[in-house]
Amino acid sequence: MSVLQEISSNVKNMKTLEYSLLARWTKQIKEDLRQGVKKPFKEVIDVSWGDPHRGGVKPLTFVRQVLAACLYPQLMNGEKLPVDVRQRAQKLLDGCAGWSVGSYSATGGLPEIVQRVSEFISRRDGGVPSNPENIFLCCGSQWALTRILNVLVNAEAPYPTGVLTPAPCYSTTTLSIEGLGGVVVPYYLSEERGWELQVEELHRALESCKGACHPIALYVINPGNPAGQVQSRKSMQEVIRFASEKRLFLLADEVYQGCIYGEKEFVSYKRVLSEMGPPLSDTVELASFHSASKGFMGECGLRGGYVELVNLDPAVKKHIYTLFCADSSPPVLGQIALDLMTNPPQPGDPSYLLYYQKACEVINSLQGFSCQAVEGGAFAFPRIHLPAKLVSLSGVLASPGSDYGQEEGTFHIRFCILLPHDVLGELLRRLSDFHTQFMKDFS
Amino acid sequence: MLSLTTLRFPLVSLRASRNSPARLGSMLSCRRRASLPAPGRHKGRIPEWDTETRTDMRTVVQQAVSGGPLHTAFWEDEAEIGAGVKKPFKEVIDVSWGDPHRGGVKPLTFVRQVLAACLYPQLMNGEKLPVDVRQRAQKLLDGCAGWSVGSYSATGGLPEIVQRVSEFISRRDGGVPSNPENIFLCCGSQWALTRILNVLVNAEEPYPTGVLTPAPCYSTTTLSIEGLGGVVVPYYLSEERGWELQVEELHRALESCKGACHPIALYVINPGNPAGQVQSRKSMQEVIRFASEKRLFLLADEVYQSCIYGEKEFVSYKRVLSEMGPPLSDTVELASFHSASKGFMGECGLRGGYVELVNLDPAVKKYIYTLFCADSSPPVLGQIALDLMTNPPQPGDPSYLLYYQVRSRSTVVNNVKKACEVINSLQGFSCQAVEGGAFAFPRIHLPAKAIQKAKEAGMQPDTFYCLRLLEEAGVLASPGSDYGQEEGTFHIRFCILLPHDVLGELLLRLSNFHTQFMKDYS
Numbered sequence: 001m002s003v004l005q006e007i008s009s010n011v012k013n014m015k016t017l018e019y020s021l022l023a024r025w026t027k028q029i030k031e032d033l034r035q036g037v038k039k040p041f042k043e044v045i046d047v048s049w050g051d052p053h054r055g056g057v058k059p060l061t062f063v064r065q066v067l068a069a070c071l072y073p074q075l076m077n078g079e080k081l082p083v084d085v086r087q088r089a090q091k092l093l094d095g096c097a098g099w100s101v102g103s104y105s106a107t108g109g110l111p112e113i114v115q116r117v118s119e120f121i122s123r124r125d126g127g128v129p130s131n132p133e134n135i136f137l138c139c140g141s142q143w144a145l146t147r148i149l150n151v152l153v154n155a156e157a158p159y160p161t162g163v164l165t166p167a168p169c170y171s172t173t174t175l176s177i178e179g180l181g182g183v184v185v186p187y188y189l190s191e192e193r194g195w196e197l198q199v200e201e202l203h204r205a206l207e208s209c210k211g212a213c214h215p216i217a218l219y220v221i222n223p224g225n226p227a228g229q230v231q232s233r234k235s236m237q238e239v240i241r242f243a244s245e246k247r248l249f250l251l252a253d254e255v256y257q258g259c260i261y262g263e264k265e266f267v268s269y270k271r272v273l274s275e276m277g278p279p280l281s282d283t284v285e286l287a288s289f290h291s292a293s294k295g296f297m298g299e300c301g302l303r304g305g306y307v308e309l310v311n312l313d314p315a316v317k318k319h320i321y322t323l324f325c326a327d328s329s330p331p332v333l334g335q336i337a338l339d340l341m342t343n344p345p346q347p348g349d350p351s352y353l354l355y356y357q358k359a360c361e362v363i364n365s366l367q368g369f370s371c372q373a374v375e376g377g378a379f380a381f382p383r384i385h386l387p388a389k390l391v392s393l394s395g396v397l398a399s400p401g402s403d404y405g406q407e408e409g410t411f412h413i414r415f416c417i418l419l420p421h422d423v424l425g426e427l428l429r430r431l432s433d434f435h436t437q438f439m440k441d442f443s
Numbered sequence: 444m445l446s447l448t449t450l451r452f453p454l455v456s457l458r459a460s461r462n463s464p465a466r467l468g469s470m471l472s473c474r475r476r477a478s479l480p481a482p483g484r485h486k487g488r489i490p491e492w493d494t495e496t497r498t499d500m501r502t503v504v505q506q507a508v509s510g511g512p513l514h515t516a517f518w519e520d521e522a523e524i525g526a527g528v529k530k531p532f533k534e535v536i537d538v539s540w541g542d543p544h545r546g547g548v549k550p551l552t553f554v555r556q557v558l559a560a561c562l563y564p565q566l567m568n569g570e571k572l573p574v575d576v577r578q579r580a581q582k583l584l585d586g587c588a589g590w591s592v593g594s595y596s597a598t599g600g601l602p603e604i605v606q607r608v609s610e611f612i613s614r615r616d617g618g619v620p621s622n623p624e625n626i627f628l629c630c631g632s633q634w635a636l637t638r639i640l641n642v643l644v645n646a647e648e649p650y651p652t653g654v655l656t657p658a659p660c661y662s663t664t665t666l667s668i669e670g671l672g673g674v675v676v677p678y679y680l681s682e683e684r685g686w687e688l689q690v691e692e693l694h695r696a697l698e699s700c701k702g703a704c705h706p707i708a709l710y711v712i713n714p715g716n717p718a719g720q721v722q723s724r725k726s727m728q729e730v731i732r733f734a735s736e737k738r739l740f741l742l743a744d745e746v747y748q749s750c751i752y753g754e755k756e757f758v759s760y761k762r763v764l765s766e767m768g769p770p771l772s773d774t775v776e777l778a779s780f781h782s783a784s785k786g787f788m789g790e791c792g793l794r795g796g797y798v799e800l801v802n803l804d805p806a807v808k809k810y811i812y813t814l815f816c817a818d819s820s821p822p823v824l825g826q827i828a829l830d831l832m833t834n835p836p837q838p839g840d841p842s843y844l845l846y847y848q849v850r851s852r853s854t855v856v857n858n859v860k861k862a863c864e865v866i867n868s869l870q871g872f873s874c875q876a877v878e879g880g881a882f883a884f885p886r887i888h889l890p891a892k893a894i895q896k897a898k899e900a901g902m903q904p905d906t907f908y909c910l911r912l913l914e915e916a917g918v919l920a921s922p923g924s925d926y927g928q929e930e931g932t933f934h935i936r937f938c939i940l941l942p943h944d945v946l947g948e949l950l951l952r953l954s955n956f957h958t959q960f961m962k963d964y965s
Contacts, residue, residue: 002807059591064562072558172819302822326667
């Protein structure tokens with residue numbers, strides 16, 4: 001028996017995902033396939049992750065060349081690598097202690113990279129200034145989100161801390177909130193209106209907190225995960241006003257900002273906030289997250305993310321920083337991936353053409369995909385039944401909607417759409433065949 | 444060119460976690476400290492924190508972030524050097540980190556070749572890379588989804604790598620079995636330690652949770668404990684006996700908890716940091732019996748296991764536990780940590796670590812795993828670094844000779860010996876034998892005048908010494924007050940995993956400075 005008599009209820013409250021059941025089944029199916037057991041498919045298409053490379057998307061050459069050169073600088077001898085690759089690697093190594101990516105960096109990231117990320121943010125936001133002192137590079141955006149939640153969620157207050165989160169919502173966020181002793185307060189996105197965020201629903205959700213928890217933050221994800229909606233500027237302004245009025249800390253997860261397919265453009269919460277002018281622009285506290293894991297870079301395994309803090313009380317920022325320190329420093333190669341994402345090759349650079357050609361391939365493969373209006377993000381989230389049957393009968397591993405929260409009586413699956421054209425084609429074929437058969441069997 | 448305006452954190456930061464100078468002072472204490480006023484709520488929405496430990500955190504943070512003298516001076520020096528200001532030295536030797544590459548140690552070629560090939564497989568075309576590098580990279584990529592190191596791995600790490608790590612552990616421990624299901628790869632060992640502490644430290648209990656930690660101790664661990672609402676319960680290592688861990692001291696520390704906290708875990712680090720002691724098997728057995736008797740979870744930080752310089756061999760806690768036989772070997776709960784950041788690899792920036800759990804209640808293991816999931820998966824390249832560390836080139840492999848030539852143990856052993864000799868030859872300096880680890884932690888016998896001067900300047904005496912060392916000799920070391928030390932003693936810590944010439948330069952500057960300092964303040 002463990003010396004631990006009582007596990008903290010916070011940790012106990014972190015629910016196990018339904019997905020883990022599916023993952024076990026998939027493992028068995030893969031083993032069966034290896035043993036030569038006959039199945040209606042030769043391999044499992046795993047689209048349960050938001051992981052483009054897993055789905056078959058190739059890494060960007062420029063990115064991999066720079067990273068390889070940083071790791072093994074001898075590659076820069078001679079002319080085998082394009083000159084822009086060599087120059088970039090040199091510059092990055094110049095910023096590393098001991099000229100090695102194997103050295104610890106400062107906790108918040110290598111200063112030169114942080115500086116360039118801040119310039120990227122400013123360019124993206126049409127000139128809204130971005131201060132490097134408010135930017136922290138981290139081991140993936142999820143890591144930073146969890147640390148910031150750690151500061152916000154106070155397990156000792158008389159009432160537990162509440163965080164408004166969308167339903168459906170990416171499960172790691174809700175897990176993190178619960179693990180810290182916080183309460184997830186769902187606000188339902190309106191499926192019939194393209195998964196729109198309606199401010200009346202925010203009000204309802206807040207009302208539901210009364211007497212149960214003390215709401216402190218509002219988490220939004222734009223573009224959405226699992227539902228691929230892109231928020232309108234008007235909706236974002238409403239959210240900001242709501243956050244200000246109800247004194248909520250705004251957590252804006254914007255990791256899919258590089259994945260936009262429809263007509264709506266992405267605009268950052270920081271920009272919208274800034275354009276709303278004082279007093280809002282000076283007072284609403286905001287944390288905005290981005291990452292090198294998504295978009296056409298898709299470098300999930302490198303763990304490169306950042307968070308930008310806006311209008312934070314300096315004392316609060318200090319606490320956040322201290323928490324960051326406890327895990328030492330973020331992976332240097334992940335930081336480099338961020339640098340390359342925010343500062344891609346420019347017209348005229350030797351690597352420019354190839355870089356953008358590859359990036360377009362991924363986006364273009366989505367043109368054949370029209371079963372659901374996916375405006376952005378990495379996933380489709382259609383209504384469907386029985387994801388367990390889907391994996392055993394069709395060899396498609398998607399994740400069940402119950403892991404994300406959904407309206408009572410509705411069922412969905414989520415699957416990644418950042419795939420090469422041929423894989424996406426195969427996926428859609430299997431999905432339609434399954435769906436047709438399913439409807440036949442159960443009608 | 445460096446300038447203060449482009450530096451974000453002129454405090455190399457607030458690695459208040461690791462070894463940042465001064466400021467942390469006497470964190471290691473069970474005694475209650477006076478509360479500080481809560482941070483201002485002008486714009487903030489953060490609720491008041493009114494627990495003792497959160498207050499302690501504020502103390503730490505406010506002191507740390509307000510601009511410790513040492514690192515501010517470091518950056519000023521760097522800036523001035525960049526600007527061409529004349530100084531008695533051309534560049535600063537930064538030995539405040541346990542970071543071999545920073546100190547000038549070159550990365551291992553085999554490691555970097557494999558990593559580069561994994562990132563950019565086109566490098567494997569042709570014969571430019573040795574065949575063993577190509578084969579290893581192929582094998583590793585075969586284990587990655589989409590044949591890319593850019594894919595997420597499973598939360599606990601790529602299964603093939605976990606399997607090979609378990610085989611390494613078993614070989615290391617003379618055949619004691621190691622189950623891959625109990626091994627989790629992670630983003631640095633510190634990350635795993637913090638998550639496990641998160642499960643152990645229960646902030647809701649009537650008494651705060653206590654964790655016995657050595658004094659002196661690596662500061663990130665103590666920070667993590669306090670950040671979770673736990674209490675650090677120090678047990679003092681005996682400097683006169685080569686920083687030995689004495690079980691009577693463990694008993695005393697435990698006694699001191701009564702009525703103040705509920706002790707749940709015992710953290711040991713072997714080889715030590717900052718003090719470079721290697722535990723004897725006998726001492727480890729005593730620790731295990733103590734942990735069993737007092738029902739404590741044993742956290743064994745073994746990241747420096749490959750940095751051994753003296754005659755004592757490293758033996759893992761898992762092995763000692765296993766050899767003690769039942770009932771101990773079946774019941775004592777143990778978590779053992781290792782990493783690719785230290786030793787000859789020194790790949791700190793890649794973030795490759797692992798934890799092995801022994802005798803854990805399956806329910807507890809499940810919760811640990813859930814916590815690991817919240818941060819997604821560990822960096823794949825860090826996992827690969829671990830794989831290479833646990834499975835280096837073998838005799839006959841093309842890369843074998845170069846790999847072991849660079850990793851010459853005798854050079855390091857000689858370096859360490861030399862460092863101790865030089866320090867011990869200086870008046871006012873004494874250093875216990877550095878048997879292992881990455882640092883020397885000599886004691887400075889400061890004259891009263893120097894102590895007085897430090898007090899007037901409002902800083903700890905060893906911080907004052909380190910500041911002068913930086914300003915006059917261009918050497919950045921960390922003061923002992925960051926790690927906890929017996930009242931009235933002073934130490935400095937500096938990294939010794941350096942190239943021969945850099946170490947030589949370091950010792951030269953240190954001796955000259957020290958001699959002058961003692962003269963000035965006698």
